Amino acid sequence: MGRLPPPRAATLSTLRDPANGSPLDQGLVLWFPAPASFTGEDCAEFQIHGGRAVVAAVLGAVVALEGVRLAEPGEFTRRAFENGKLDLAAIEGLGDLLHAETEAQRRQAYALYQGRLTDETDRLAQELLPVLALVEATIDFPDEGDVTDAALLQARSQALAVRDRIDGLLADSGRAERMRDGVVVAIAGPPNAGKSTLLNAMARRDVAIVSPIAGTTRDALEVQLDLGGLPVVLVDTAGIRETQDPVEAEGVRRARRRVSEADLVLWLAPTIESAAERPEGSWLVQSQADRVAEHLSEARHRISAATGSGLPALLADVQAFASSLLGGEPAVVVHERHRRIMAEALASMEAALGHTDWSVSAELVAEDLRAALAALGRSRGRVGTEAMLDQLFSAFCIGK
Ligand SMILES: Nc1nc2c(ncn2[C@@H]2O[C@H](COP(=O)(O)OP(=O)(O)O)[C@@H](O)[C@H]2O)c(=O)[nH]1
Ligand SMILES: [Mg+2]
Known part of the structure; x- marks a missing residue:
């Protein structure tokens, strides 16, 4: 057996197979004697080269030792909990840290x-x-x-x-839940208003199918956005209209549900006529400003997804809205x-x-x-x- 490196000091070492002494890799070894380790038990860390064969060889040599096996998922954290190193709340925080995206x-x-x-x-x-x-x-x-x-x-x-x-x-606590799941912003409005085009523009990628055929979008589509560090879920919905097509009708039903559940609804409408149906509390966003001559005076924003005009202002406004829901010190x-x-x-x-x-x-x-x-x-x-x-x-x- 080789020597034990000094505690808590990264030590450059040649790792050898204990079975036959052949070198496997060179790397850093860290030794954390109990109780000053993550789990509270004796722990060793090997920092080795990341190639699959290197990892397999080192793990294979370690697991071949008597009494050694691979950890179950979450086993280190569980041991830390059982040994009093972390309480349950800290463990929940650790889990959230691992999943934090914004x-x-x-x-x-x-x-x-x-x-x-x-x-x-x-x-x-x-x-x-x-x-x-x-x-x-x-x-x-x-x-x-x-x-x-x-x-x-x-x-x-x-x-x-x-x-x-x-x-x-x-x-x-509702604020914390929103923080984890994201502020839900639904894009709604009549068919062909440019909803899917706006979603793609805001997400900066081609998520939704765009076409001049009314009724293209049927299922609600979601994208996660990071607006200035705030999580926002943008939902594209089917254009709301009367329809005989049973599949589109289901899409319209889903669209109405998403609209009623959303934290914010952007009602997209190129014309006055198409603005009429917008739900209370929604933001009227006039779309296709590059194409449409009329000017909706009550519109909060006027955008063209084609030229990009008005988009930065809309994004900034949505971000401010998210901040009004999520801002301040983290919830307890x-x-x-x-x-x-x-x-x-x-x-x-x-x-x-x-x-x-x-x-x-x-x-x-x-x-x-x-x-x-x-x-x-x-x-x-x-x-x-x-x-x-x-x-x-x-x-x-x-x-x-
Ligand atoms: N000129 C112009 N055309 C647009 C704009 N936004 C969308 N369109 C076009 O309008 C049609 C319908 O767009 P789409 O995003 O599928 O509308 P949706 O039914 O509301 O999802 C497509 O042919 C788009 O290319 C825009 O800002 N300007
Ligand atoms: Mg669409």
């Missing part, structure tokens, strides 16, 4: 990875603990008069603030798991606040507050409820 998605993922959710739930728990301690004191020491009505009222208003904060975080509640935790914490806070006189209902209030704390404690996905309470309580002296 700058804003990367920022949201990185925030979660860095503990944005757990920092927030920890802070809420810290605010709730003195409230619980006070309520418990009224149960444990009812006659001592330590707990004044004024103190209870103050605790109640603190609980109210926690409730409002959770409510706000939940309300903001990002995944369905987070939403469930927060919804549960919210329900428990509502229950606690539902008791009007806290001195009379102290035991029930304490139970609700404990349930809220337990829900918040689950943000890490690992820490047992009691363990978290123990840890938090240790920093807080009740009755002293």
